Amino acid sequence: MANLTGGMRHKELERWYRLRNIQKAAQFLVLIIVVVLVASFVSSRIFPLEERESFVPPPQISAGSRVENFSFSVPGPHPWQLRASAATVSDDMNTVVLSDPTVVYQGGKGGIIELSAQSGELDRESQNVRAKGNVVIRYRDMILATGELTYSQATEQAQTDSAVTMEGGDMRLTGRGLRISIPDEEINIEQDVKAHLFNVKWVDEQGKLPM
Numbered sequence: 001m002a003n004l005t006g007g008m009r010h011k012e013l014e015r016w017y018r019l020r021n022i023q024k025a026a027q028f029l030v031l032i033i034v035v036v037l038v039a040s041f042v043s044s045r046i047f048p049l050e051e052r053e054s055f056v057p058p059p060q061i062s063a064g065s066r067v068e069n070f071s072f073s074v075p076g077p078h079p080w081q082l083r084a085s086a087a088t089v090s091d092d093m094n095t096v097v098l099s100d101p102t103v104v105y106q107g108g109k110g111g112i113i114e115l116s117a118q119s120g121e122l123d124r125e126s127q128n129v130r131a132k133g134n135v136v137i138r139y140r141d142m143i144l145a146t147g148e149l150t151y152s153q154a155t156e157q158a159q160t161d162s163a164v165t166m167e168g169g170d171m172r173l174t175g176r177g178l179r180i181s182i183p184d185e186e187i188n189i190e191q192d193v194k195a196h197l198f199n200v201k202w203v204d205e206q207g208k209l210p211m
Helices: 002-046 049-054
Strands: 066-074 080-089 095-099 102-106 112-116 119-123 129-139 142-152 157-168 171-181 186-197
Touching (some): 080 119, 142 171
Antiparallel strands (some): 080 095, 095 119, 102 112, 119 129, 129 142, 142 157, 157 171, 171 186
16 A cells, blocks of 8 residues: 555656646746847837848949939938939049939929939039030929020029020010029029010000000
8 A cells, every 4th residue: 555655646746847847848938938029129129120221231333334213312401303314423433424314403482493404414522413405494384495504502503604595474585694593493594685475465455555
């Protein structure tokens, strides 16, 4: 009888130790999972996904390389964005030759001034832009056309000494020399200005001037 009782106690003790070891292993596994989850959460808070991805350097543009769908933007009080169907970087890595460029300027009074041309150049250091060939400027209901135009980031002005045509409403102006102030949204044709008016009735049926 004593041997039977001793054997039962031995089996119970063995079962108890086995259950205890299983519980300890389970508790240890749960602890590891909790630590991993906490570490992952802390890492995501300290190093967000966007910030981790931002450390990947963008592809470098080599001298003389051609870039399709080129874009360039300048922030600030009067930001502007440049887009071109293609661009070629010069050997000095500073001048970018543009094909079919379009530049959108944000004026100081909330207006939008859009410039397009057949070709152009961007100085990456000074952020100056030179547009050439069928240059068209659109501002509100006015459309201006000239042969070339240069924009200076230092003065935030665009200018040319070439012949200029401006159309808007029932009026067409021609002249030479153009100055555009982006902050003031002012457009000035400087010399040889001629005006052509369309669809204007100077007198009514009774011969009176319109008031």
